[in-house]
Amino acid sequence: MANFSHKNDNFEELWSKQAENLPWFKKWSKTLEWNEPFAHWFVDGQINASYACLDAHLKNVDFKDKTAILWEDERGNELKISYKELHQQVNNFAYFLKQNGVGIGDIVIIYLPIIPQAVAAMLAVARLGATHSVVFSGFSAAALKDRIGDTQAKFLITCDEAFYRNKTIHLKKTADEATLNSPSIEKVFVIKRSDADIEIPLQPCDIVYDLLEHANDQNIVEPTSVESNHPLFILYTSGTTGKPKGIIHSTGGYLTYVYSTIKWAFDIKQDSIYWCTADIGWITGHSYGVYGPLMHGATIFMREGAPELPAQNAWWKAIEKYKISIFYTSPTALRMFMKIGNHIFQNTDLSSLKTLGSVGEPINPEVWLWYNDHIGQQMCPIIDTWWQTETGGFMISPAAGLDLVKLKPGSATFPLPGICAEIVDQNNIPVDNQNKGHLVITKPWPGMTIGIHQNPELFKQAYWSKFKNSYYSGDYAIKDKDGYFWLLGRADEVLNVSGHRIGTAEVESATLEHPAVAETAVVGIKDEIKGEVIIVFTSLKQGIAVTPELKKEIVQTIRKQIGAFATPKDIYFVEQLPKTRSGKIMRRILKAIVQGDQIGDVSTLEDGTSVEEINLIYKNFIQSIQQ
Numbered sequence: 214m215a216n217f218s219h220k221n222d223n224f225e226e227l228w229s230k231q232a233e234n235l236p237w238f239k240k241w242s243k244t245l246e247w248n249e250p251f252a253h254w255f256v257d258g259q260i261n262a263s264y265a266c267l268d269a270h271l272k273n274v275d276f277k278d279k280t281a282i283l284w285e286d287e288r289g290n291e292l293k294i295s296y297k298e299l300h301q302q303v304n305n306f307a308y309f310l311k312q313n314g315v316g317i318g319d320i321v322i323i324y325l326p327i328i329p330q331a332v333a334a335m336l337a338v339a340r341l342g343a344t345h346s347v348v349f350s351g352f353s354a355a356a357l358k359d360r361i362g363d364t365q366a367k368f369l370i371t372c373d374e375a376f377y378r379n380k381t382i383h384l385k386k387t388a389d390e391a392t393l394n395s396p397s398i399e400k401v402f403v404i405k406r407s408d409a410d411i412e413i414p415l416q417p418c419d420i421v422y423d424l425l426e427h428a429n430d431q432n433i434v435e436p437t438s439v440e441s442n443h444p445l446f447i448l449y450t451s452g453t454t455g456k457p458k459g460i461i462h463s464t465g466g467y468l469t470y471v472y473s474t475i476k477w478a479f480d481i482k483q484d485s486i487y488w489c490t491a492d493i494g495w496i497t498g499h500s501y502g503v504y505g506p507l508m509h510g511a512t513i514f515m516r517e518g519a520p521e522l523p524a525q526n527a528w529w530k531a532i533e534k535y536k537i538s539i540f541y542t543s544p545t546a547l548r549m550f551m552k553i554g555n556h557i558f559q560n561t562d563l564s565s566l567k568t569l570g571s572v573g574e575p576i577n578p579e580v581w582l583w584y585n586d587h588i589g590q591q592m593c594p595i596i597d598t599w600w601q602t603e604t605g606g607f608m609i610s611p612a613a614g615l616d617l618v619k620l621k622p623g624s625a626t627f628p629l630p631g632i633c634a635e636i637v638d639q640n641n642i643p644v645d646n647q648n649k650g651h652l653v654i655t656k657p658w659p660g661m662t663i664g665i666h667q668n669p670e671l672f673k674q675a676y677w678s679k680f681k682n683s684y685y686s687g688d689y690a691i692k693d694k695d696g697y698f699w700l701l702g703r704a705d706e707v708l709n710v711s712g713h714r715i716g717t718a719e720v721e722s723a724t725l726e727h728p729a730v731a732e733t734a735v736v737g738i739k740d741e742i743k744g745e746v747i748i749v750f751t752s753l754k755q756g757i758a759v760t761p762e763l764k765k766e767i768v769q770t771i772r773k774q775i776g777a778f779a780t781p782k783d784i785y786f787v788e789q790l791p792k793t794r795s796g797k798i799m800r801r802i803l804k805a806i807v808q809g810d811q812i813g814d815v816s817t818l819e820d821g822t823s824v825e826e827i828n829l830i831y832k833n834f835i836q837s838i839q840q
């Protein structure tokens with residue numbers, strides 16, 4: 214059985230060998246400098262991400278016409294862009310950004326939908342040695358403003374419009390709302406999409422980038438050589454407390470990690486036609502939608518719009534049409550298609566598929582089997598990849614490009630080479646197989662975040678202090694009798710809605726923005742399609758009555774603060790939230806109530822609140838709930 218842990222003693226040597234696959238301008242002098250919890254991989258190595266994704270391939274003359282990006286949208290528009298063209302587009306955009314003052318060390322926010330220009334924008338920023346921070350275009354103005362505020366970015370890239378589910382989304386307008394009260398922003402670059410013939414309402418800081426007007430094949434910008442640990446990007450993700458954290462990723466370590474893991478797990482090759490359905494606004498879109506496949510010279514497919522438009526079989530028709538060979542998606546999406554029914558595959562040829570991936574949440578065995586039978590037609594390995602924004606790339610996953618182990622539906626199998634994963638109890642003692650525990654990583658790896666923007670202490674505290682000398686993932690896991698890893702979901706207060714991470718604290722503070730709300734607690738409960746959905750418990754300020762309008766308003770407040778994807782499934786109004794003696798909200802009680810479960814083991818409730826007390830609180834609480 215290929216459990217790679219025997220190779221992990223030499224993990225530095227392994228990563229040094231892997232790094233040799235990348236086009237460095239200057240080789241590193243030391244593989245790893247480790248000052249727990251800060252890793253500096255490939256010290257003194259010089260590299261540029263845009264060069265590694267584009268220029269490095271174009272040295273080979275045969276490569277020029279090779280397709281880099283295939284794109285379509287739900288309205289039937291299509292684009293095909295070669296590596297040579299993408300290189301030129303990136304240079305055009307980098308030239309424009311440079312002329313407008315963007316340079317090494319700047320942070321540039323990117324707020325764009327799934328269009329080729331989003332990829333070009335990321336690579337153009339990287340080309341200049343600047344750091345991008347992509348904000349998912351489904352985030353609200355308030356969420357965008359928070360991220361701008363935390364980065365103190367001077368520059369923002371957006372576009373006039375996006376299109377989703379037959380609707381035009383005025384992205385620029387949302388960006389305006391966010392930037393109006395963001396004093397750090399000096400310039401907003403507005404990409405004018407050729408199919409939008411509306412006038413962009415211009416603010417004084419706006420500069421329009423016209424794809425046709427700014428195209429000039431004389432615009433060549435030399436890639437800026439950066440040290441390996443130079444921040445390639447910052448990506449915000451939810452945690453247990455406060456606002457989302459700006460996870461920083463390096464250039465050299467991150468690229469090495471993504472390059473290796475996509476090859477190992479997915480067996481990606483130059484001739485692969487690769488589709489990662491994640492939005493570029495999430496880590497999956499960064500590592501395995503853009504950087505990983507482009508470094509391998511593969512063709513990426515991108516699709517803007519709803520999966521069920523223009524027809525319910527749109528995704529599968531796209532696989533047939535573009536001859537997708539590697540398909541990477543989430544269990545949520547698969548569950549949605551399962552529900553629609555298998556008739557949608559009729560007359561669809563999926564035989565181009567070679568490898569299927571899954572990410573974002575545990576994949577239930579029945580979904581795994583359906584994926585295997587109906588999409589893979591039992592010919593493609595299912596690669597269930599467990600990882601996180603903070604890990605940069607896959608950590609636990611089968612490896613179609615190495616020695617593929619016998620798969621078990623629902624298990625992510627084993628840690629990849631160089632990854633030292635353990636399952637431990639509260640006291641950091643490894644648990645025996647078949648016992649649930651906390652998943653920790655005991656050695657650094659090159660994809661590991663280099664820290665939290667503006668908050669190095671928080672990185673220590675949130676990830677490296679719960680278990681000594683280990684990275685705390687926040688996930689529960691179990692190894693079965695054969696040592697296979699099974700991921701069991703979050704151990705902390707982070708929700709996973711359709712594979713999107715949302716902190717309960719984030720939704721709670723969004724709810725509190727409504728003036729009628731006095732106190733609130735948010736829990737996630739299981740959902741057949743989305744994996745988990747948000748339930749809000751709230752107590753209102755004195756004298757305020759519960760009305761259907763108020764409920765709607767609170768929902769709107771949450772959507773406005775975070776984005777539509779954080780819409781709660783339900784809101785329960787209560788007189789008082791159930792609390793322990795020391796005033797801690799008893800979320801377990803809340804969760805049990807909405808799921809109709811028993812309260813469960815209450816022995817670990819701190820502070821001596823007795824079981825009788827808890828039962829009484831529970832009884833009183835149930836009586837007070839109004840919907």
Ligand code: WTA
Nearest residue numbers: 572573574575597598599600601602700714
């Ligand atoms: C969950 C997404 C089970 C997990 C790449 C993790 C998974 C969180 C899997 C990270 C998987 C991701 N099986 N659970 N294959 N993949 N998760 O940062 O709880 O958006 O901690 O990164 O998603 O979410 P994030």
